[in-house]
Amino acid sequence: MAASMTTTAPTAVRRESRLRENIRLVLSYALLFLIALVFLYPFVLAISTSFKTLPEINERPVALIPQTFTLEGYQRMFALNVGRWAFNSFFIATTVTVSNVLFSALAGYSLTRIAFPGSRFVFLAIIGTMMIPGIVQLIPMFIVLKTLGMIDSYTGLIIPKMVTAFGIFLMAQFFEAIPREIEEAARIDGAGRFRMFFQIVLPLARPAIVALVIFSFQGSWNEFMHPLIVITTNQDLYTLPLGLAFLRGGLGQNLQWNALLAGSMLTTVPMATIFFFFQRYFIEGISYSGVKG
């Protein structure tokens, strides 16, 4: 804004309007920072509270700095095997992401670049499922997994999530935009479809892949409803959100806020770290998700 304000005018009127302009500017920035505070302060308070003792949380629930710094909450969480939950979350998110990217890319490529008979119908059928809300699939998913013996297992947590309609849609959108001449050249060189896909088209799709990796990982890391029905008794298979949600009943009826918030932060921090490193891709990724298509 400063650039536009550099022209000086020595008259009183000008000075006054410039003053008003400056006040307005300061106020707008103050408002923007205030909004930022509304979005960030809860996290700051949660981190601080996770290091407080229980009596202190009862006494001063909104104080920012802990009077007595304690790891009680985190110790409680680690005693509850939060390390294992984090491993599961990470392992599941990674596997789901890798397979989702690969299978979505394969399907998206096949549906847009190879006009094989039936491709149109398959494409519509798959995209149509994006309309079906997750809650509708909850009960039948449980029945299918039960029939396949996948309840209480990693397979039950991972396999149903290995490809998503959204992933296929995203990749298809991207492949559609790549010029066909590129493949023609390869075909003349005698390349088969596999080589074309892996050596030529896939590397070109990097932006879409990055976006899908992020969506997939984030979705899987935060997923709650699916593990809720897949995991019945095997507590070694808890993911972070699942274990955390159960804590509300599991710690006795007492609300041990330092442990609950420690758990929340342990769930948030890894995702936040990834976010800060790959921020640009997060925001770019969203813009691929259909708006521009």
Add this chain to the structure above:
Amino acid sequence: MATGIKQQDRQDAIAGWLFMTPALFLFAFFVFIPIFFAIYFSFTDWNGISPPTEARFIGAENFRVLLLEDGIRRADFFKALKNTAYFSLGVVPMQTALALLLAVVVNQRRLRFKSFFRTAYYFPSITSSIAISMLFLFLYQRNGLVNQVLQAITFGLWQPIAWMADPRGLFHIIFGWFGLTLETAPDWMRANVLSLPVWDWISGPSVALMGIMLLNTWTTIGTMMVIFLAALQDVPREVYEAAEIDGANSRQVFFGVTLPLLRPTLFFVVTLGLIGTFQVFDQVYVMSAGGPAKTTLTVAYLVYRNGFTNSQMGLAAAIALLLFIIIFTLTLVQRRITEGKKE
């Protein structure tokens, strides 16, 4: 040459289906087949405990109980539908408007700290709904941050409330200011419509539900903002420059130029919001379990509770199917409006 093309077509067909195999296989097992199951079980009395093969086919009985028979089942279903509708009607406009506003502000060319603001506003969107729910449960306590902030900005006028335990409806509270309570309400307000008294239908969202609505808005604004930003960046700069030359002020530019250009995105965001809010589940599971007094019972949570806790899987499947039909219809209506506006 002709045979070459034919051979190539055949190879392509094989490759096409081959590339599709993993996705098709997964979709068949985990999407298409389950949908047929869902439909089938909604016509049975399966309790979720005995083997599914023992489920009895009972025709449309579940749907009759949910839609036609006066009783607790129908009352619960419409209560959940009412809560979900209030939730959606509150959250979708709120998050869309705020997200659009923030996007326009953050998109200003001359704004400093742009990436900081963008990051800060987007941050809650990336976190787990469970972790956030836990956090807000803490903030919503009677002596928690939300009450204390409200007290500070009202100079002590605000009376602290236990947000997540407060079943009072917003509209009921407002009616109360004008002396309209259940006791003074006219008789027609006490009459039952679809197993719920009219008075209950017009309750507005309860304080507890508003707590979840605020949380939901807070977490979704970021995503919606980024979607708007992406669309805003596609608007050619010349359009704004032309408007400025014409002497339009910023409000005129927004309503005259920006908003019309963003219309498709706006509808996309609204649809996304509708689908999302009609399925709200995680927050309810952690924060209120449908309470207090069933005022945060959403349709999604009702499906889960009936199916997985109260041993009425068949009934739950029927509710889920009805929810699907509702969302589907809403989306169609939404699309109709979009297309209408485009002309």
Add this chain to the structure above:
Amino acid sequence: MKAKHFALLTLLLAVALLLAACPAQPVAPAAPAAAEQPAAPGVINLQLMGWASSDAENVRLQEVVDGWNAANPDIQVTLNLVPDYDTKLQTSLAGGAPPDIFYVDSFRLPDLVAAGALLPIGDQMTDVDDFYPSLREAFTVDNVFYCPPKDFATLALEYNTDLFDAAGLAYPTADWTWDDLRAAAEALTDKDAGVVGFAINPDFARWIAFLYQAGGEVTTPDFSAMTLNTPEALTAMEFYVGLVRDGFAAPASDLDSGWPGEAFGKGRAAMTMEGNWIVPYLKDQFPNLKYGITELPSGPAGKATMAFTVCYGVAANGRNTEAATKVVDYLTGPVGMKAWTDLGLAMPTRQSLREGWLTMYPELEPMLSGAEYARKWQFRPGFADVLDTINSGLQEAFGGLKTPQQVLEEAQAVGEQVLAR
């Protein structure tokens, strides 16, 4: 760089496919999988599923189970305590591999019986008549005694002696009446200090004690009709709700607590009505709290309290029901029951253990005495709907959104639908 990238991708994919290829293989062996372990031929492995409780309780149960395992190398029991129990029990029963032995709350029993999930084993237990008749009844449906009670707890009145001393009031006694309770709650309420006389939640499982004390009933004895829309029930509800509306009592959420026991422990309420579970909780969380326990006050129709009890159920479609029954017989038999209840967390369900337990825990006598006149917490299948309705109604009545009469009418109507199913 790119080659490396793809190598990694391929590796991860290989892992994923490998995982996909092998059948369900939980990391910690579940009971059926463990049964096939070749290491110990002829050994039957059983899974006992329950809900997690306080640490002390979980540890003691493990010790009792370890005791069995050491003495019976051929039947090994694994303890699995899970959260969100009702859901998990239902899904694991539906999952086709049910736990061999599991906790069954008396309230939930009719649903499980109706679904055919339980094997009736009650009468195969050692010395069946030794169980308190009221507790046996809590696990009896249509004259079949399904499963033996593992322990029980009754509601009693807990009071903060410091707050009573400060107010100059005499401590509650077993012959208190409702009027005494109300007067004391009023005297102990200190708005400025944020302290109320009595912490009670909008909870059917607490109000029902007042219903019985007022001479009311939930249903007729044969469950043919609901009896909630009666003057007795109205008296009980008006008293219970009145305490809150007048400000002498408050639910836990209004006292910045998760449950009434926590509010009581924090000194935000001078009295509360909870069962035995509050004792270890207070000892653990609020070791400095000075409090006493006495029986619940009498209402217009005399004394009443609730007995909450849990049994060890054996799955009807379990693989090793015979071995499971043996284990349950040990756990609820004189030896196992004594080992479990000697910790003092819950009370023995066998009359023969009464005296021995009382000499160890004389201060909990009011809770054990309650067993004489305690009512069972068990109705008909689907009664969760009635429970939900009354809980919601109480919540609204606490907030002044509904009158006690309206709450009862609604509950009556819902109950009639449930009984008619």
